[in-house]
Amino acid sequence: MINNFKEYQKKKKLFIEYNKSYYDLNSPDIDDATFDQFKKDLIEFENTHNIKDKITNIVGFTPSEKFSKIKHQEKMLSLDNAFNEEDILDFYKKINNYLNNNNEFREELYAEPKIDGISASLSYIDGKLARGLSRGDGEFGEDITENLETVDEIPKKLKKKINGELIVRGEVYIQKSDFKKISAKFANPRNAASGSLRQKDSINTAKIPLKFFAYGTIFKCHHYSSSQSDFLKFLKELGFKVNLLGKIVKNEKEIFNNYKQLEEQRSKLDYDIDGIVYKINNFQLQKRLGNLSHAPRWAIAHKFSAEKGISKIKNIEIQVGRTGALTPVAKIEPINIGGVLVSNATLHNEDEIIRKDIRINDTVVVQRAGDVIPQVVEVDLTKRKSDSKKFIFPKKCPCGFDTIKDYNETTKKFDAVRRCPDRGFECNLMTKEKIKHYVSKNAMNIEGLGKKVVENFWELNLVKLPTDIYKLNFNKISQLDGWGKLSAKNLENSINETKKISLDRFIFALGIRHIGQENAKILAKYFKSINNFKKLAESRDQIFNSLLDLDGMGETQISSLKNFFSNKINKKIFLELTKYLNIENVLENSKGKFFNQTFMFTGAMEKMSRSEAKQIIENEGGKVLGSPSKKLNFLVSGDSKPTQKKLNKAKELGVKILSEKEWYQLINF
Numbered sequence: 001m002i003n004n005f006k007e008y009q010k011k012k013k014l015f016i017e018y019n020k021s022y023y024d025l026n027s028p029d030i031d032d033a034t035f036d037q038f039k040k041d042l043i044e045f046e047n048t049h050n051i052k053d054k055i056t057n058i059v060g061f062t063p064s065e066k067f068s069k070i071k072h073q074e075k076m077l078s079l080d081n082a083f084n085e086e087d088i089l090d091f092y093k094k095i096n097n098y099l100n101n102n103n104e105f106r107e108e109l110y111a112e113p114k115i116d117g118i119s120a121s122l123s124y125i126d127g128k129l130a131r132g133l134s135r136g137d138g139e140f141g142e143d144i145t146e147n148l149e150t151v152d153e154i155p156k157k158l159k160k161k162i163n164g165e166l167i168v169r170g171e172v173y174i175q176k177s178d179f180k181k182i183s184a185k186f187a188n189p190r191n192a193a194s195g196s197l198r199q200k201d202s203i204n205t206a207k208i209p210l211k212f213f214a215y216g217t218i219f220k221c222h223h224y225s226s227s228q229s230d231f232l233k234f235l236k237e238l239g240f241k242v243n244l245l246g247k248i249v250k251n252e253k254e255i256f257n258n259y260k261q262l263e264e265q266r267s268k269l270d271y272d273i274d275g276i277v278y279k280i281n282n283f284q285l286q287k288r289l290g291n292l293s294h295a296p297r298w299a300i301a302h303k304f305s306a307e308k309g310i311s312k313i314k315n316i317e318i319q320v321g322r323t324g325a326l327t328p329v330a331k332i333e334p335i336n337i338g339g340v341l342v343s344n345a346t347l348h349n350e351d352e353i354i355r356k357d358i359r360i361n362d363t364v365v366v367q368r369a370g371d372v373i374p375q376v377v378e379v380d381l382t383k384r385k386s387d388s389k390k391f392i393f394p395k396k397c398p399c400g401f402d403t404i405k406d407y408n409e410t411t412k413k414f415d416a417v418r419r420c421p422d423r424g425f426e427c428n429l430m431t432k433e434k435i436k437h438y439v440s441k442n443a444m445n446i447e448g449l450g451k452k453v454v455e456n457f458w459e460l461n462l463v464k465l466p467t468d469i470y471k472l473n474f475n476k477i478s479q480l481d482g483w484g485k486l487s488a489k490n491l492e493n494s495i496n497e498t499k500k501i502s503l504d505r506f507i508f509a510l511g512i513r514h515i516g517q518e519n520a521k522i523l524a525k526y527f528k529s530i531n532n533f534k535k536l537a538e539s540r541d542q543i544f545n546s547l548l549d550l551d552g553m554g555e556t557q558i559s560s561l562k563n564f565f566s567n568k569i570n571k572k573i574f575l576e577l578t579k580y581l582n583i584e585n586v587l588e589n590s591k592g593k594f595f596n597q598t599f600m601f602t603g604a605m606e607k608m609s610r611s612e613a614k615q616i617i618e619n620e621g622g623k624v625l626g627s628p629s630k631k632l633n634f635l636v637s638g639d640s641k642p643t644q645k646k647l648n649k650a651k652e653l654g655v656k657i658l659s660e661k662e663w664y665q666l667i668n669f
Helices: 005-024 032-049 085-099 176-182 189-197 202-206 219-224 228-238 252-268 283-289 350-356 428-439 451-459 466-471 474-478 485-497 503-509 517-527 530-538 541-549 555-566 568-580 610-619 644-653 660-666
Strands: 069-071 109-115 118-125 128-134 140-142 165-173 211-216 247-249 273-280 299-303 307-320 326-337 340-346 363-368 375-379 500-502 582-584 598-602 634-637 656-659
Touching: 005 032, 032 451, 085 252, 085 273, 085 283, 085 299, 085 610, 109 211, 109 228, 109 252, 109 299, 118 189, 128 140, 165 189, 165 219, 176 189, 189 202, 211 228, 219 283, 228 283, 247 252, 252 273, 273 283, 307 340, 307 428, 326 363, 340 363, 340 375, 350 375, 428 451, 428 466, 466 568, 474 485, 500 503, 503 517, 503 530, 503 582, 517 530, 530 541, 530 555, 530 568, 541 555, 555 568, 598 610, 598 644, 634 644, 634 660, 644 656, 656 660
Parallel strands: 500 582, 598 634, 634 656
Antiparallel strands: 069 140, 109 247, 109 273, 118 128, 118 165, 165 211, 273 299, 307 326, 307 363, 326 340, 363 375
């Protein structure tokens, strides 16, 4: 980690010398892992300080501002991860619950290698390539059409004439054999692919041997085929290259056999893979399952086995998160695990340290699996020495407040996590993390104001509260080390661009405990406008009590909202933020058949889960309530064990009660 511009300049000079020794003279002064970490530190500092003369120019990276942003027709979501057999069984369970299948039932899946490359989305109009986008933040991608046109395996014109638009999504990558020829310029094949696609001049991109595997499409284009396996055959006929290792798997036995075979075959492939993606093969079922805010319900990535290493704990430090959670982190002797230099590993919580008897100076096994934070798995007690020291978990937050453990009414136990009580913005450590959350990709998504910049601005007293972001002195910033007029102006533009924000993203950005992206969407749909949402700041019980009617909002979430808005500092910051922002109203589906209609369910249905029924209602502009009230229009009574109390209450209120059969007729199911 680089802390200031002076240190950056010193390290940059050293890097150029190391680079020459490493590549030009073929006589490295330092080992590969140290060299890669050196380079990574420089790149991170450059990315967070908008430095013009970057060492990343060596590898061909260019800032995202060089490309226009285009909204994806359907979001390019991430995938949830599975790491073991239990995760796969849980994936099946969630699918069966949503589709209301017997838990032993197994939907047919299509398994395909997860290519370690860069995702791209291609738009073809009447068979001709019209536009190519990067993933970007999932909602908006960078227009990199010219660069993608240089990839030979991306057809410019399809072999078969198709009418209208076809969206093809896939992965751009570099073969291992090709990477050897250009390895002097790049850290690894994935970085090479990423850097090449982000070249400003496509002539430079054309010099890199990029390849492309097509792997899918969007719901809008499902009419071209009925299943994932057939769609890939269709793409092959159109001239695309698809991965030939993909196959249909019908149960967990076939999944685990295929997983074992591919993991063994992995090192022999001429391209990098880091797991297997499973998708519901049937397109109709994919659409029924739909997406969560961050990932599709119908797909999951099964990551290959975790990679491990042995190291020594030098110290244990406490990190405080935005919700006040105190997380112990082991500072370990740097170790290379799967090509990544690891110097920190999470210890999770106080109970884990006690259970595993983890001590300072212990020799430990550190595990890194996929994108999961490295963690200490176990202690090698045979190597424990007399200088090992027990870690006494602090009863106070580093800010000085006494910590607490929440009592869980359901389990009748205290939580394992110790927390600093949320006192608004009084805990400086929590506040700093709340600001990082506020500017993050899924919240306000302010480019150029990443974690490192927040840290820097915090130390310089430029940003101490979220509202300070909108009071920044950009002339002063332009004079800071590593900045300049252009980079300061870019940051100012980025902040101004994000002042127009959707209500659900703003609610999520507030960082209220227990209010994640899904809950933020529920609240946004209910309140519809920021003016209505502001009523929570009045802290009237009737407003909070009304939220109990919402399906998906429980007492935990409502209690958290109460706590947030009962704090004077929180309330002040919240109201001040609304003055700086243009928070968009929620646009309802006024043409939907259930617009302005409210529903509630009781009892289980034979053909459909409650989750799917809820999704259908919301897609058609309706709302689902959690309890009977005068606001309720319809109570759908499933054939299996409906709650008599709810039925009686609905009759008392004059609510129309639909049988399961009448519900299916209503939605033409």
